[in-house]
Amino acid sequence: MDGRVWQIVVDSFGKLLIPGITVTIPLTLVSFAIGLALAIIVALTRVARTPVLTQIAQFYVWVFRGTPLLVQLFVIFFGLPSIGVTIPAIPSAIIAFSLNVGAYASETLRGAIEAVPRGQFEAGYATNMSYVTIMRRIVLPQAFRSAFPALFNTFISLVKDTSLAANITVVEMFMTAQRITAVYYEPLALYLEVGVIYLLFCTVLTWVQHWCERRLAAHS
């Protein structure tokens, strides 16, 4: 890497980090939190096999897992105004990302819940706990443990998927890298740089994951 490129990389670091910290991170955290809450509800609904609700949940998962996130963003941001619903960019992004996370994470959780030994449910029933209590106190905590790495997959994916928000006018980190590229024409260097910053963010998440895993492992 010659001096000029190096200089560009150094000068860009701050410019990239700012949208990283002010957009990528909050967008990720908020969307994941909402998405995870949604995922739990959807997973429970699917496991419960209640007639109508389960079908609705299944339909939701089918659509939001099966279509590209970019299309979901587009429809929410550019499509809804045509039926009179205009949502600003950031809320649109949060809605799309949360719905997407909800669909994926609910499947992960469903698999993990179904793998909890039946005896755990039965012990809960036998002690006359309600279905919801059994789920909340006994089954979900055990399901989370095995689903943890896969849930963090979704989390870490989301960190990077937030870059799609650029398509609905949100100035985020990747787009900023592209903008700098458009000035200096150094795509590879800038992509590498932005890649390193994403890696930094994801490293923190990986730490959190491993820390939580160790804690959960201690409790069983």
Added chain:
Amino acid sequence: MDGRVWQIVVDSFGKLLIPGITVTIPLTLVSFAIGLALAIIVALTRVARTPVLTQIAQFYVWVFRGTPLLVQLFVIFFGLPSIGVTIPAIPSAIIAFSLNVGAYASETLRGAIEAVPRGQFEAGYATNMSYVTIMRRIVLPQAFRSAFPALFNTFISLVKDTSLAANITVVEMFMTAQRITAVYYEPLALYLEVGVIYLLFCTVLTWVQHWCERRLAAHS
């Protein structure tokens, strides 16, 4: 939707389906197959806690989960030539996608393997099976069962992520939609259309998932 837009959508269907069938589907299937094989090896390596190999596996997962897929594609296709390794576009895409799937799916599998009751390992050890045999015949089949929905998450994500191959000159379905948009300026309609085609592909995968889940459930 007015007549003109409808006409564009109808005319585009074939043009989109062709790269869908000739590029998106084979790219997805090949990359997922390789990635899953890789994931099994990596997950086993991580669970086994052998000194050096485990660290290598952990490093690999860290890098390929932590950086954007687009950057990985860029580095493999545009970066490697500078050190004398030039790989054509489709193989580059397959390499990047496989490595990415390998990183994500290995984490899912690791979680599922760790959730298999210790007694299953112990029974295997007590009957003097080798570690590899226990994994292959006893533990992995049980782990796969709970990991199934999460693995299909990765699979279904990949279907749509293959669109990133457009960045390294692979003409795939989403890129084709953008080309048509460039002529007719109807992004929303075309994105919706391409979204429906992706949904079609993913629906088939969802069926496969549910069919496999039912089969696995019957066997336990």
Added chain:
Amino acid sequence: GSSSSSTSALQEVKNKGTLVFGTEGTYAPYSYHDSKTNKLTGYDVDVATAVAKDLGVKAEFSEANFDSLLASVDSKKTDSVANEITTTAERKAKYDFTEPYAYSYGVVVTRKSDNSIKSFDDIKGKKDAGQNGSNWAKVAQDKGATLVQVNDFSQAVETLTSGRADVIVNDGLAVLDYLKQKPNADIKIAVKSEKTPAAHFPLRKGSDDLTEAINKSIAKLRKDGTLKKISEKYFGEDISTK
């Protein structure tokens, strides 16, 4: 870059018999796919083809997103880019550029009902739906507009018509192409600018003889009316000269 180690850039091109251009293929009418034949076409494509022919080699095109076009040149997968590339001081530090093969003018686009914009100076304080670090976005920002980030012209129009931006500053000919496709769109051209050089072929640093040769070709094609003919095919007017 340093490609002039043993053989010259021109010699290399002649040896392999092809001149490879990167292009987006999604930028009508400069580089796009014909809706009937599905073949890559457009002003830039045709000019690049003519230049290659004049050099006695075949033109080849490699399609990808914009950043990839540049990376392709860097990794020697392509020789140049035919995608309405303009020059700036920063860009000249990275690449050699040929003489311009197209001139264009900028326009300010507004919603039909908006009569507040009479000159480029009126966009001060307005929200401009601009593309990803493009020259036009820079022009707008220099005039005091704030940027609403979009990825392509269609998105810019959606953003404008849904009230999320006030103006679009962009290439006039691209806007005309859009209006040709969608005459009923709720947009109009409010202001036009002077014509300026709009398209050059970038080449890796050190490709002096190749730059020279392409420059000669452009001059020749301009002189013998080839460029004018191509231009009129796509625009109904000559954009190959000032």
Added chain:
Amino acid sequence: MITIRDVHKRFGEHDVLTGIDLDIPHAATVTVIGPSGSGKSTLLRVIDVLEHADSGTIDFGDGPVDLATRDKATIRDIRSRIGFVFQNYNLFANKTALQNVTEPLIYAQGKSRKEAEAIGREQLDRVGLADFADRYPSTLSGGQQQRVGIARAIAAKPELLLLDEPTSALDPEMVGGVLEVIRQLASDGMTMLMVTHEMRFAREASDHVVFFEHGGIVEQGTASDIFDHPSQPRTAEFLQSFAS
């Protein structure tokens, strides 16, 4: 008197319960004995609606309730009156020994955490596990887990306690201890239905013994009727075998 009538259950083609009628007098201990696979566990599971009976009723004294019911409220009402000690313990894997006892008290009975912990410690003490309150099930021996299961089931003071081989993992001293617990529960008025393979224990603990085979009742009577004067040759044969 708790009465169970005409309970049927099949798994696929396999008739596991073929019309069971059973009377469990108040404060009595009724024991079911019989060969492996004869449907003893299934009977207990069906009574607690952990498995849906194909048909059958239970009557706690206030009218028969359908054991094949799918009605949530009915099922929860049945379960609220019953405690269950599982053959394979089924302790909550993510809870300590103490929490295994207190969780149901807090979350199913609505007791305060403090009250629940007091009860929990008392019950763990009763089964000799006061020192193991904070251990997770995976670090407990088989007998320790079984005792936690017993403590959990009796802590809720159910009307009917179902015990599925409550002493299978226990050493003789502990069996003696559990016998003591059961006698005390009985004298406190607890009604119990128990499955056990330990004939000596069955004899000492039960008021009434039921001999079960192929999902049906072969013979029943007082402990001494069954053990000392069985009327059916099959019963005699079963009891003559090894460990009677």
Added chain:
Amino acid sequence: MITIRDVHKRFGEHDVLTGIDLDIPHAATVTVIGPSGSGKSTLLRVIDVLEHADSGTIDFGDGPVDLATRDKATIRDIRSRIGFVFQNYNLFANKTALQNVTEPLIYAQGKSRKEAEAIGREQLDRVGLADFADRYPSTLSGGQQQRVGIARAIAAKPELLLLDEPTSALDPEMVGGVLEVIRQLASDGMTMLMVTHEMRFAREASDHVVFFEHGGIVEQGTASDIFDHPSQPRTAEFLQSFAS
């Protein structure tokens, strides 16, 4: 003679095995009895290296082997000579009853599938489960699972068979059956180390009985020594309790 020497094992602060020495004569059945939590299961697990001992050796007659070893080949060599019946069965959840027996034969012993199935069916028949060959563990009763576990362990014809409460889920008839199996194995020359809570079974099945408490051996001797003339007051107390 298989000799076990000076086995130590602690969990955290808890000394579970405090220096166990044990001689198991060839073709003999040695039984360990003792209170719940005294370390009986742990002893068996340490012998099969399912748990690493802190120290201790086992000698099959060809020199002592370190039970604290981490060497894979050594561990596999030890395990290849040992069969294990688990207290909680530990059947392979994704395999049928028959496959539970045949998998180790095929994949650890290298037998052909055909040969393995012949052996598997023979062993299932021996424990009375010929009709249950194709059932998955989750659909088997407790006693049925336990018998599959026994069939799996003996199918490999180990030099030493470890049995952790092999009759805990079995009815008296089955206990008699298993006793028969064990006697036959002993007469075929199998050496066995067993943990059981059923004193009558221990007395009938064992050549040698070891009384265990707090991770140490209190007393050992022939079955009649221990049961009829215990020398230690603690042994006598334990045996006097409930079900001796």
